[in-house]
Amino acid sequence: MLPFWIALQFLSSLPVSLPGMPAPRDVGRSLLFYPLVGLLFGLLLWLASHLLQGTPAALQAALLLTLWVLLSGALHLDGLADSADAWLGGFGDRERTLHIMKDPRSGPIAVVTLVLVLLLKFCALWVLVEQGVGAQLLLAPLLGRAAMLALFLCTPYVRPGGLGQALAEHLPRRAAGWVLLGCVLFSLLLGGWSVVLAMLVFAWLRQLMCRRLGGTTGDTAGALLELLELAVLLGLALGL
Numbered sequence: 216m217l218p219f220w221i222a223l224q225f226l227s228s229l230p231v232s233l234p235g236m237p238a239p240r241d242v243g244r245s246l247l248f249y250p251l252v253g254l255l256f257g258l259l260l261w262l263a264s265h266l267l268q269g270t271p272a273a274l275q276a277a278l279l280l281t282l283w284v285l286l287s288g289a290l291h292l293d294g295l296a297d298s299a300d301a302w303l304g305g306f307g308d309r310e311r312t313l314h315i316m317k318d319p320r321s322g323p324i325a326v327v328t329l330v331l332v333l334l335l336k337f338c339a340l341w342v343l344v345e346q347g348v349g350a351q352l353l354l355a356p357l358l359g360r361a362a363m364l365a366l367f368l369c370t371p372y373v374r375p376g377g378l379g380q381a382l383a384e385h386l387p388r389r390a391a392g393w394v395l396l397g398c399v400l401f402s403l404l405l406g407g408w409s410v411v412l413a414m415l416v417f418a419w420l421r422q423l424m425c426r427r428l429g430g431t432t433g434d435t436a437g438a439l440l441e442l443l444e445l446a447v448l449l450g451l452a453l454g455l
Contacts, residue, residue: 219252221245226252226360228288243385246364250398253360256286257353264348276340280333283356291359294437295332296325301434302427309428313373316434332445339448354406355447358413359440361398364391366439370421371430379433409450416446 217237222245224231237245263282267275284292297316303324305312343351368391372383402410420439424431431439 217241218244219248222248222252223255226290227256227286229286239381239385242381243383244387246367246382246386247390247394249360249364250357250394253356253358254353256283256356259286260352260356261350264344264352272341272344275344276337279340279344279352280337283336284333291437291440292329292332294434295441296321296329297434298438299328300325305427307427312427313432316432332441335445336448339445339452342452343448350405351451354402354409354451355444357398358402358406358410358447359444361395361402362413362417362443363436363440365395365417366421366431366436368392368395370425372432373428373430374432379431379436406447406451409447412450413443413447416443 217233218241220231220233221237221241223229224233225245226249260279260283263279264275267278270278297318300318300322301312301315304315304322340348364386367379367383367386368388372379374380399410402413417439420435420442421431424435424439428435
C-alpha cells in the first residue's frame with residue numbers, strides 16, 4: 216500500500232507521513248493510485264453535501280468548493296497559474312515558456328485564470344446543488360486524477376530529474392491501461408456524455424502541450440487536471 220500513501224501525500228493536504236524516502240519504483244507505481252485519491256476526494260465531497268443539506272444552494276456550493284481546494288492544498292491551481300503565465304508570456308517559444316513556469320511569481324494572466332476557473336466551478340456546483348447533487352460529485356475529482364495518469368502514460372516528460380521523471384520512467388504501463396479502462400467504464404455509468412467531453416478536453420490540452428513543449432511538465436499536468444475537472448462540472452451542470 217506504500218504507493219497509495221505516496222499518491223495521497225503528494226496529491227492532498229491530508230496528514231500522511233511516509234516512513235522514509237520512497238524508492239523510484241514505488242513513486243512510479245503511485246501513479247496507479249491517483250484515480251483512487253480522486254475517488255476519495257469525491258466521496259468526501261459527497262459526504263459534505265449530505266451534511267450541508269438544507270443550507271442555501273450558493274453557500275453550499277461555496278463550502279464544497281472550499282473543501283475541494285483545501286483537500287488538494289491548491290497544488291494544481293498553482294500549476295494552472297504557472298502554466299497560464301507561461302503560455303501567454305512564452306510567445307510560442309519552448310524555452311521561454313519552460314523558464315517562465317519555473318518563476319514562482321504570478322502575473323495578471325495567472326490571477327485572471329484562477330478567478331475564472333474557480334468562478335465557473337462555483338457556478339457549476341451551484342447548479343448541481345440545486346438539481347440535487349449526489350454521486351456525480353465523484354466524477355470530476357476521479358477523472359481529473361485519472362487524466363494525470365493518462366498524461367504520464369502517453370506523453371513525454373520534458374524536465375530531466377525530479378519527481379516527474381521518476382513517475383514517467385517507473386510507471387507500470389500495462390497496469391496503467393487497465394486502471395484507466397476501469398475509470399472510464401465506471402465514469403460512464405455516472406456521467407454519460409460528460410466523460411466524452413473530458414476525453415476531448417484531454418486530447419486538446421495534450422496536443423497543445425506537445426506542440427509547444429514536446430511533452431508535459433508538473434505544472435502543465437496540474438493545469439490539465441484543473442481544466443478537465445472544470446469541463447466535467449460544466450458538462451454535468453449543462454445536463455450532458
